[in-house]
Amino acid sequence: MRGTYLGELEELVLLSVASLTEEAYAVLVRTEIEEKANRTLNISAIHSCLYRLEDKGFLESYYGGATQKRGGKSKRLFKVTAYGYKTLKESQEVKQSFWQSIPQLTTKNEIKGTPGFC
Amino acid sequence: MKLKAPPVFAKRLLKWLIADAIYDDLEGDLQELYQDRVEEVGAFRARVHYYKDVLMSVRNSTLRRKLNFYNPLVMYKNYLKIAMRNLLKYKGYSFINLFGLALGMAACLLILLFVNNELNFDGFHEKKANIYRLDEVQTFGAVSAQKVALSMYPMGPNLLADYPQIINFTRFWGYGSKTLLEFENEQHYVNSVTRVDTSFLQMFDFEIIMGDKETALKGNNNMMISQSVSKRIFGAENPMGKVLRTSDEAMQFTITGVFADVPDESHLQFEALLSIGAWDEERRQNGWGSNYLNTYLQLADNVDIPALEATFDDFLVKFMGEETLDYYELFLQPLNDVHLGSMDITHDYNNHKKFSRGSVNIFMILALFVLLIASINFMNLSTARAATRGKEVGVRKSIGAFRNQITGQFLTESVLLTLIALILGLVLCRMSISPLNNIIDRELSMSLLMEPLNALLIVGVAVSIGLLSGVYPALFMSGFNPVLALKGTGSSGGKSVFRNMLVVFQYAVAIAIIIGTVLATQQLKYMQNLDLGFEKDLVVTLDMYGDTNEKYDLLRSELLNQPNIQGVTATTQRLGNNLHQTSMQYRTDTALVSGSSSFVGIETNYTDFFEMDILEGRGLSEEYEDDRRGRSFVINETLAKEIAPDGGEVVGTAFHFGGADTLGTIVGVVRNFNYNKLSLRVEPLFMTFPPWGWSELDVKLKPGNLQQSIAEIEAVWTELFPQRPFEYKFLDEHIGQMYKSEQQLTKVISILSGLAIIIASLGLFGLASFTVRQRLKEMGIRKVLGATVPQIVMILSKKFTILVFIAFLVAAPVTYWLMNSWMAGYEYQVGIGIGIFLLVGVTSWLIALVTVSAQSLGVARSNPVKTLRID
Numbered sequence: 001m002r003g004t005y006l007g008e009l010e011e012l013v014l015l016s017v018a019s020l021t022e023e024a025y026a027v028l029v030r031t032e033i034e035e036k037a038n039r040t041l042n043i044s045a046i047h048s049c050l051y052r053l054e055d056k057g058f059l060e061s062y063y064g065g066a067t068q069k070r071g072g073k074s075k076r077l078f079k080v081t082a083y084g085y086k087t088l089k090e091s092q093e094v095k096q097s098f099w100q101s102i103p104q105l106t107t108k109n110e111i112k113g114t115p116g117f118c
Numbered sequence: 119m120k121l122k123a124p125p126v127f128a129k130r131l132l133k134w135l136i137a138d139a140i141y142d143d144l145e146g147d148l149q150e151l152y153q154d155r156v157e158e159v160g161a162f163r164a165r166v167h168y169y170k171d172v173l174m175s176v177r178n179s180t181l182r183r184k185l186n187f188y189n190p191l192v193m194y195k196n197y198l199k200i201a202m203r204n205l206l207k208y209k210g211y212s213f214i215n216l217f218g219l220a221l222g223m224a225a226c227l228l229i230l231l232f233v234n235n236e237l238n239f240d241g242f243h244e245k246k247a248n249i250y251r252l253d254e255v256q257t258f259g260a261v262s263a264q265k266v267a268l269s270m271y272p273m274g275p276n277l278l279a280d281y282p283q284i285i286n287f288t289r290f291w292g293y294g295s296k297t298l299l300e301f302e303n304e305q306h307y308v309n310s311v312t313r314v315d316t317s318f319l320q321m322f323d324f325e326i327i328m329g330d331k332e333t334a335l336k337g338n339n340n341m342m343i344s345q346s347v348s349k350r351i352f353g354a355e356n357p358m359g360k361v362l363r364t365s366d367e368a369m370q371f372t373i374t375g376v377f378a379d380v381p382d383e384s385h386l387q388f389e390a391l392l393s394i395g396a397w398d399e400e401r402r403q404n405g406w407g408s409n410y411l412n413t414y415l416q417l418a419d420n421v422d423i424p425a426l427e428a429t430f431d432d433f434l435v436k437f438m439g440e441e442t443l444d445y446y447e448l449f450l451q452p453l454n455d456v457h458l459g460s461m462d463i464t465h466d467y468n469n470h471k472k473f474s475r476g477s478v479n480i481f482m483i484l485a486l487f488v489l490l491i492a493s494i495n496f497m498n499l500s501t502a503r504a505a506t507r508g509k510e511v512g513v514r515k516s517i518g519a520f521r522n523q524i525t526g527q528f529l530t531e532s533v534l535l536t537l538i539a540l541i542l543g544l545v546l547c548r549m550s551i552s553p554l555n556n557i558i559d560r561e562l563s564m565s566l567l568m569e570p571l572n573a574l575l576i577v578g579v580a581v582s583i584g585l586l587s588g589v590y591p592a593l594f595m596s597g598f599n600p601v602l603a604l605k606g607t608g609s610s611g612g613k614s615v616f617r618n619m620l621v622v623f624q625y626a627v628a629i630a631i632i633i634g635t636v637l638a639t640q641q642l643k644y645m646q647n648l649d650l651g652f653e654k655d656l657v658v659t660l661d662m663y664g665d666t667n668e669k670y671d672l673l674r675s676e677l678l679n680q681p682n683i684q685g686v687t688a689t690t691q692r693l694g695n696n697l698h699q700t701s702m703q704y705r706t707d708t709a710l711v712s713g714s715s716s717f718v719g720i721e722t723n724y725t726d727f728f729e730m731d732i733l734e735g736r737g738l739s740e741e742y743e744d745d746r747r748g749r750s751f752v753i754n755e756t757l758a759k760e761i762a763p764d765g766g767e768v769v770g771t772a773f774h775f776g777g778a779d780t781l782g783t784i785v786g787v788v789r790n791f792n793y794n795k796l797s798l799r800v801e802p803l804f805m806t807f808p809p810w811g812w813s814e815l816d817v818k819l820k821p822g823n824l825q826q827s828i829a830e831i832e833a834v835w836t837e838l839f840p841q842r843p844f845e846y847k848f849l850d851e852h853i854g855q856m857y858k859s860e861q862q863l864t865k866v867i868s869i870l871s872g873l874a875i876i877i878a879s880l881g882l883f884g885l886a887s888f889t890v891r892q893r894l895k896e897m898g899i900r901k902v903l904g905a906t907v908p909q910i911v912m913i914l915s916k917k918f919t920i921l922v923f924i925a926f927l928v929a930a931p932v933t934y935w936l937m938n939s940w941m942a943g944y945e946y947q948v949g950i951g952i953g954i955f956l957l958v959g960v961t962s963w964l965i966a967l968v969t970v971s972a973q974s975l976g977v978a979r980s981n982p983v984k985t986l987r988i989d
Contacts, residue, residue, distance in 0.1 A: 026147045043151060044174035047144055048181055063143070069153045071123075073146030 006058075006091055012037060013049045014058055014088060018080045023065065025075040026050060050078055058084035124152045125165055128172040135176045137183045144175065193523070194530075200510065201531045208503065211884050215499045216539045218880040222492020223543030223580070225873050228554055229485035229866075231562045236478050239383050239457035243323045245416060248285075250423075250450040252277075252413040253463060257445055258699050258714025265449075267466040268409035271402045272437070273448075274315070277413075280433060283421045288318040290468060291411035293392055296661065298841065299351070300363040305841055306351050308343070312388040313397060313411075321416050322386070328358055329375020338395040341371035344379045347389050369396070382561050385457045387470045406438045412468055415450065423450055445714075461859070464696040471559065477863045484870045487627050489583075491874055494620045495881030496539075497587035500532055501617060502888040504591040511595050512603030524596035532588025533581050540580040557869075558862050590616070618921055621885065625925030625962065628871075628878040630933045633958045635871040637937045637950060639864045642857060644948040650853075651791025652693065652728035656684075656824075657849035658831065659692060660815040667811035669838050674815075676834045682820045682827035687727040688812035690719035693793045694853035702804065704761055704784075705772040715757055716801050717775060718793075719808025725752065725788060727818060734758075735769035735786030738807060742785075748807045749782035751775075755790045757802035775804065782806070795856050797944045816849065875962065879969050882918065886970040890914055890977050897977050898985035907978040914974035915967055922966045926959040 006014065016032040017024040026046045034040055053059040059078045066074040080088075132145060148171050155164035175181050205212040240246060252273060257263040274287035293311040300306075319331040326334075327345060334342055341362060348357045357373045364371075371392065380387050417426075430448040438446075451459065458475040460466050511524055548564060555562055566572060666673065670688065677686045691697050697716040704711055721727075722745055725737035737752055738745045751773045753761075758768045761784075771784045790800040819827040832844045854861075890897075897910055905913075934950060941947045977985070 025143075027150050042174045043147060043171050044178045044181065047140075047147070047175065048178045051140065051180055066146070067150070069150050070146035071149045073142050073149065075146060076140070076143035 006087060009041075009045070009049055010053055010058075011088070011091060012039075013046065014053055014080065014084060017050075017053075017059060017078050018085070018088065023075075024078045025065075029078075050076075053084070054078070057081060058087060122153070122156055122161055122164075124149055124168045128169050131176065132172050135183055136181055140181065144181065148172065148175070197527045197530055198534075200527075201534060204503070204507070204531075205535075211499060211503055211887070214880045214884045215496055215503075216535060216542060218499075218877045219492045219496045219536065219539035219583075220542035220546055221873055221877055222489045222495075223540055224546035224550065225870060226485045226489040227543065227547050227567065227576070228551065228562070229481050229870075231551075231564075231566060232554075232558060232560060233478055233482050234566065235383065235560055235562055236458060236473055240385055240453055241383070242381065243321075243453065245321060245323075246453045248417050248419065249321060249453040250415050250417060251453065251456055252415055253449055253451050254409065255447040255449065256409075256699070257447075258701070264696075265463045266409065267412060267451075267460065267463050267469065269411065269413040269448075270407065270409055271405045271411060274413045274415070275403075276437065277415065277433065280436075281426070281429075283418045283426065284415050285418055286317050286321055286416035288315040288321055288414050289394055289411050290314055290318070290386060290414065291394060291397075292467065296845070297364060297390075299390075301351050301360065304351075305843075306347075307843055308347055308389050310388045311390040311392060313392045313394040315394050317416075318391070321414060324380060324384075325378035327376045327378055328356075331375070334375035335391060335393040336395075337372070337374065338393055339369070339371050340374040340393045342375035342377055342391040343373060344377055344389045346379050348373075348376050382471075385469050385472065387468070409465075414453075426450070465698075472859075474859055474863075477859060480863065481866060481870075484631060484867060484874075487631065488870055488874050488877065491624050491627055491881075492877050493583050493587050494624050495877055495884075496532075496536070496583070497590060498617055498620050498881055499884045499888075500528075500535075500587060501591040501594060502885055504528060504595045506888075506891075507595065508598060508603040511598045512600045515598070515600035516604065521596045525592045528592035528595055529585060529588045532592070533584035536580045536584035536587075537577070540576070554866075557865050559858075617885070618917075621882065621918075621921050622925045622928065624878045624881060625922055625966070626929040628874040629926055629929040629958060629962050630936075631867070631871040631874045632962065633929070633933045633955060634937055635864070635867050636954055636958060637948070638860075638867065638940070640954075641941060641944065641948045642860050642864050645796040645944070645946060646854065646857065648792070648796060648946060650796075651789055652730050652793075654693070654728075654850045654853055656819045656821060657728075658817045658819060658828065658846050659849050659852065660817065660831070660835070660846050662688070662812045662815055663842070664811070666839055666842065670812060673834065673838055676838070677817060677831065680827075680830040680834065682823055682830055684818040684820050685723070685727050686818070687724050687816050688721040689724060689814050689816065690808050690810075690812060692814050692849075692852060693728075693791075694849065694856055696794050697801075697803065700776045702773065702775040704774075705781075706761070711761075713760070713802075715753075715775075716803040718803065718805050719810075719812075720752075720805045721812075722746065722807060724805065725786075727816065728791075730791055731789035733787045733789055734767075735784070737786055737788070738805075744782065745785070746807055748809050750785040750806065751782055752786045752788055752805045753784055754788050754800065754803040756800055757804055758787045760802055773804070775806070796946050799945050875965065879965050882966055883969045883973070886914075886918060887973045889917070890973045894977060894985045898980075898982040901978075901982040902986070907975070910978035911971055911974045914977070915970045918966050918970045919963065922963045926962070930955050930959070 012033055013029060016029050016036070019036075020028060020032060026043060029050070030041060030043055030046050033046075050059065050061075054061055058081060060081050061076050061078050063074045064077050066072055129145065132148070133141060136144060148168060151171065152164050152168045155167050158164075159167075243249065251267065252269045254266050254268060255263055256266055271289070271291075274289050277284050278287050291313040293313050295310060297308050297311040298305050299308050299311075314335065316332075316335045319326065319335065329342060334340060343351075343357065351357070351362070352360065357376060360373045362371050362373065363369070377391075380389075417423075427449050431443055434442050434446055434448065451463075456469060457471075458473055458478060460469055460472050461474040461476075466472065514524060514527075544564075544567070547567075551562060551564060567576060662670070674686050674688075677683050697718050699714050700717045702713060702715050702717070704713075720738065722738040722740045725732060730737070732752075733755065735752075738750055740746065742750060744750045753768070753773075759765075761771060762768050768784055768787060772781050773784050774781045784804075788805075792800060793803070794800075817831055828846065831846065835842070835844045893914070897905075897914075900910060900913070934955070937950055941950070
């Protein structure tokens with residue numbers, strides 16, 4: 001079924017939302033990815049990704065946390081749904097099963113930089 | 119910490135392009151980032167980043183506002199279809215609705231055409247704004263001060279010489295209303311031959327076909343003729359250079375130009391122009407004091423007219439002496455005022471189809487009121503009809519129509535209907551324009567309506583009527599609660615107060631117009647049938663000329679020999695217009711008094727011929743030598759009162775007038791007779807036998823065989839004067855012509871008032887039928903419970919009776935006041951009776967009653983079983 005697959009960026013964003021547990025919103029997600037994956041993304045990319053994930057049912061959103069700094073506008077906070085967790089898990093298992101069938105020939109270098117989420 | 123606001127433009131762009139649902143949080147995020155960046159990298163770079171973020175977001179299709187492709191055409195198609203179905207479903211109401219409005223529009227359009235024609239009279243002269251007619255106010259003794267459209271021969275040239283702001287002048291001096299011209303031994307009548315200055319064609323823009331307008335009238339014996347005269351006399355030949363002769367004065371004129379026939383919308387009418395030079399003798403150049411022509415002046419731009427007029431007194435004093443100011447005052451009349459603003463000006467001989475501005479205004483107001491009644495009708499019927507469409511509105515609303523969609527639907531429908539009505543109205547216009555042209559004696563044409571700008575204006579007005587009259591039903595309907603509307607209870611309610619007010623207003627206007635019309639018609643009839651003081655019936659008038667005067671005695675005796683002719687008399691002026699004034703003197707016990715009076719030269723049998731009442735003394739008689747020498751005078755009551763204010767004896771008073779040297783005596787006093795319009799008072803008048811010839815012959819016919827009598831006159835005339843074609847006019851027709859403007863006015867307002875009541879009744883009819891329909895069930899129940907047919911009709915008609923009664927109460931006082939002030943302008947008033955008001959009130963009530971009863975009777979007679987089963 002279309003829409004149930006996770007793209008690379010989508011998976012990254014979904015994971016960061018999951019790892020942030022509380023208060024996950026676009027600006028924090030962006031910082032998180034910047035820190036953990038060393039990738040600087042434009043905020044609009046994060047936005048469209050978050051809304052797409054919500055459309056696909058991996059995320060749900062609610063409002064909260066308006067601050068002065070935001071011009072009084074409230075944040076759209078995201079939470080991973082059960083379905084989202086399930087999909088993440090399946091994705092990890094698929095990859096894991098591939099890893100297990102790969103002969104241990106690869107060098108350490110080749111593994112570096114792609115922490116299993118190709 | 120002070121927060122800096124992100125760039126306004128970028129923010130606006132974001133708001134504009136980003137989907138509303140996510141805008142708030144997205145913008146919040148961007149702003150948060152912006153604030154962080156201000157601290158990290160400074161305001162400038164933060165702004166750059168903000169711009170970049172905005173642009174990236176805007177570029178991102180998932181975030182963008184989704185465009186809505188809602189196709190309204192489908193709905194419009196539906197609206198149209200429903201509108202058509204509704205029109206066809208209620209054919210009767212649709213017809214009433216459309217036809218009423220179309221009538222109103224047609225009336226309004228035609229009247230506007232007429233008004234436009236009147237306002238543009240003389241509009242084709244390029245210098246019209248600078249051209250003025252020189253008029254006089256004459257105050258001669260006991261004769262009331264009167265404005266006259268006359269001026270003196272030397273005035274024009276001397277004004278031009280004395281005043282730098284006067285650029286040009288022309289005189290317009292009739293040579294003969296009918297002139298016999300001879301070409302190669304053939305005689306031709308030419309109407310309104312006129313003497314003018316060379317400048318005439320430079321000031322006025324009459325179209326020249328042949329000849330040069332600068333020089334054509336320069337020579338003393340030059341003549342220009344109209345195209346149709348040229349065709350009449352010369353056929354297809356080139357008239358230039360041909361010579362025409364007048365048969366009586368034996369003058370010769372060379373044709374030096376041809377002009378296009380003078381258009382109907384010119385107050386100056388002429389078939390031939392002569393150069394005034396041939397008459398420019400010294401005695402005329404110094405002829406101060408005689409008024410016999412029109413003078414037109416062309417002024418420089420921006421001349422202060424009142425200031426200029428004020429200096430005319432000095433001008434008169436300079437040429438005519440100090441005492442002249444007792445008699446004369448000069449004033450200027452703008453060219454565009456001559457046609458519509460000359461009703462109070464007498465001796466106005468060159469004013470083609472002159473009309474009163476007041477009448478034009480009355481027409482315009484009435485036309486607008488008729489249109490208003492029609493529009494109100496349209497609105498009332500639309501509202502009433504819309505009320506039956508509650509279910510439709512209910513369904514539309516429950517499947518998601520917005521309120522403004524429904525408003526739009528009803529507005530569109532209403533505009534559509536007005537446009538259909540407009541087309542119908544134009545057809546009605548087309549059908550009625552030629553009968554109307556006959557009534558008002560104009561040549562109106564529809565082509566003016568088709569000019570792009572006017573057409574746009576008309577359609578614009580029609581659309582506005584549609585919008586204005588549609589707005590109430592539209593708002594009313596779109597406000598329905600869908601649940602109630604679907605249950606069928608939303609359509610009635612107490613909102614008919616507004617509708618009732620409109621009905622009252624309509625009827626009030628209609629009643630006012632009708633009362634006004636009836637009164638105006640009565641006044642006119644009254645004036646025409648009033649005893650004028652002389653017998654005008656059966657009198658035929660013939661113009662006399664120099665050559666016919668020579669055989670006057672023969673003509674007279676020949677005519678008297680005819681079996682169908684009762685009598686013959688002669689005069690110097692026709693009755694039924696203003697009469698000329700002249701100076702006169704009479705001797706009282708103490709002094710010789712000078713004054714002025716109107717004057718007419720009469721044959722000795724004149725007072726008998728016209729059956730005038732002699733109050734004192736006698737009329738002129740053939741038996742007295744003095745009478746035939748112009749030494750006996752008959753005066754009217756007004757002059758008698760002036761000579762002897764205390765009612766003393768005036769017969770025997772010594773009397774003489776301007777033209778005669780010897781003193782005569784007053785021999786009789788005649789009862790005042792109305793030789794002029796009855797709206798004017800009878801001025802002092804004296805009559806005597808004139809020492810010069812006649813200008814008119816009056817012949818009294820025997821009643822019964824008019825055709826035969828006229829044939830007898832013609833036979834005598836042609837035998838004696840073969841060179842003069844026979845022409846005649848009935849005196850009562852001539853007198854009737856004085857009231858032409860009033861007659862046209864009353865005819866047109868009669869039509870308009872007829873339309874007003876028809877349209878108002880149509881509206882009432884439609885409204886009544888709806889009210890009746892809404893109360894079908896109630897009537898059914900009443901019938902079951904034992905109500906009789908008359909009772910039910912009564913119940914239904916009661917409301918409308920009350921409405922018409924209120925309308926009457928509103929209209930009557932207003933009309934009374936208006937008509938009272940109108941009648942004040944007439945010397946003889948018919949008087950406003952209560953009777954007319956009651957008559958019109960009762961009649962309009964009856965019309966309303968019949969209209970409503972026609973509807974209610976149907977209901978009252980219907981079988982209650984049927985009406986009660988309706989749901």
